[in-house]
Amino acid sequence: MEQSPPRNTSVTVADVARMAGVSKATAARVLGGYGTVSERVREAVTAAARALNYRPNELARSMTTGRSGTIGVVVGDIENPFFSLAVRGITDIARQAGFTVILINSGEDAETEKAAIRTLLAKRVDGLIVSPARESDIDHLREATRSGRPMVLLDRGSEMLGVDTVVADDRHAAEGITRRLIARGHKHIAYLTACDTPDHRFHTPADINTGSVRRRIEGFLGVCREAGLKGIEDWVHVGATTPEHTHRIVEAMLTSAQRPTAIIASDSVIGLEVFKLCRELGIRIPHDLSLVSFHDADWTSVTTPPVTVVRQPVYKLGETAARLLVERMNGDEAPATRIVLQTDLVERASVADAPA
């Protein structure tokens, strides 16, 4: 009972219809699962379809329906555990809802991000989830929403954009850890982020284009000021974009006259780099230096000492964004919302009192 190898050129509804002895429209109805057909015809068509090994062409379907069943996701870097976890949340929900995900890395580059959005729009995705590289320049995001396709912003929001946003309570989290550090006597607290500025130095939060990070820095600065700490702007370091840069920055601050007694790492990749460097340099955590990192990455609990972190509900962030998007794609017209997910401080052992 050898089957002849199903041929290469694709089988269409027309082929199936012909074999089943019905019209194209009728065959399409049973194959597409819409309209009404008699039981007899349904069986005939189904049989013909499987005999011919028919495979629907979603592209053609999308052409007429106007829905591609696809959502576009643009993140900074899927290699970063933060994003890979968020993307897992997104894809899980998307699959459940019958959508497929097109993933694009922006590499945190604004131009790449623009191209990505353009590509996604051209591919007629039904919706978008974007973690914008910079909040300042968002015309491409505007255009996306103008195209009528729903979009939700992930982790980083542009308040002014009037679009659904799912973020963590970054400012609050930063305030919390800063207070904690200050309570322990720290007066020289450095904040280290990958976000960069044109001159690679920090002046004001307005310099920071990444919403989540800007909010954290605002929280950090605010609490420091409240506590009467001066010149704290100088303690914010930007541009830790690669391990090498991070290395250089941290080494410089640690060997300077005014060295910090505590460092806040804006993400786990940076936190890891700081940890490694301290080892190399023989700086003992938390004795010589206290360390707090954002993102409860897996490694933070197995180091010696384990690292105190801000735990963000990353998976849930992605999940929530996807849920919101699915609702929008299903026609929910409610005004744009901003969902803020709570973080919590996981105190481990990388923070100690400031050295006397």
Add this chain to the structure above:
Amino acid sequence: MEQSPPRNTSVTVADVARMAGVSKATAARVLGGYGTVSERVREAVTAAARALNYRPNELARSMTTGRSGTIGVVVGDIENPFFSLAVRGITDIARQAGFTVILINSGEDAETEKAAIRTLLAKRVDGLIVSPARESDIDHLREATRSGRPMVLLDRGSEMLGVDTVVADDRHAAEGITRRLIARGHKHIAYLTACDTPDHRFHTPADINTGSVRRRIEGFLGVCREAGLKGIEDWVHVGATTPEHTHRIVEAMLTSAQRPTAIIASDSVIGLEVFKLCRELGIRIPHDLSLVSFHDADWTSVTTPPVTVVRQPVYKLGETAARLLVERMNGDEAPATRIVLQTDLVERASVADAPA
């Protein structure tokens, strides 16, 4: 000079053509960048296009060209650093080559994987990169290749499938670490993998459906036998699919009469779990137990002690697979190849001589 908000219903070549006062065919030529057109017409059309804010519909284009500019990627779990790094490699190459990536997680489940392939085929991806959950049942992969779309297998290969494959030298790597362990006097070496069998116990390598892991176990068993170790099949533990399962398995083996003096973890997620558990249980690495893990995950270098690992060129694995696929999509008809990438053993400090 307020622009009227570009309308929602999409602008087509016909619209542009009308405005530019040329035929649809001509407009399509300049918009699609094919054929030849006079400079004057080109300008007129371009002007009209931007005035109308024309956006090409890739779906329609794909319909006629038969190419979607999309590749489908099916991995076990994007949350796993191994896959997220490989996917980074894939997406980088894909973007360079002008392709977009549809990502689907199989969750290492064969049924989900089948559905994924079906979906991808329906969406008319131009090619596929798959990390098959199980080598034994591969009809869906057959079907994919039969559809005429190139496919390359990532990290796990089915020798018999006659399809391009990119893997690491898993057997060789396993042999290497096993020898190393034996040279250090270890006679009770456990191998721990997430792969599962129907009865959750290991009998023969043929039970193991994941190619890469099977090859590692074969290497492991082979070297053990050479060294005259007996009953080593009992030292292979399967089913460490979740932290909880891993916990239970490791705890059981560590508290049994015949406890291992060394553990080989088949991936970094498991390795991390073992490390954590040892801490909890007060088992000192490497004094009480030696540990080697596959995958040079970031955390392995910052623990105390740092963990000896098999470094796999994960990014390159993805990159190579994507390169190969792009060549195929460009018409390369050469016979299927199997590319084996070298791993290397990174000796850190989690391995010591076996206790006397």
Add this chain to the structure above:
DNA sequence: TTGAAAGCGGTACCAT
């Protein structure tokens, strides 16, 4: 319930 035919938004062949 079924069929004929008109699109969807492009591409590509064939004339002119």
Add this chain to the structure above:
DNA sequence: ATGGTACCGCTTTCAA
């Protein structure tokens, strides 16, 4: 170089 037009594979009126 340009225009006319027949598709691509499916959905969706509109009639029968």
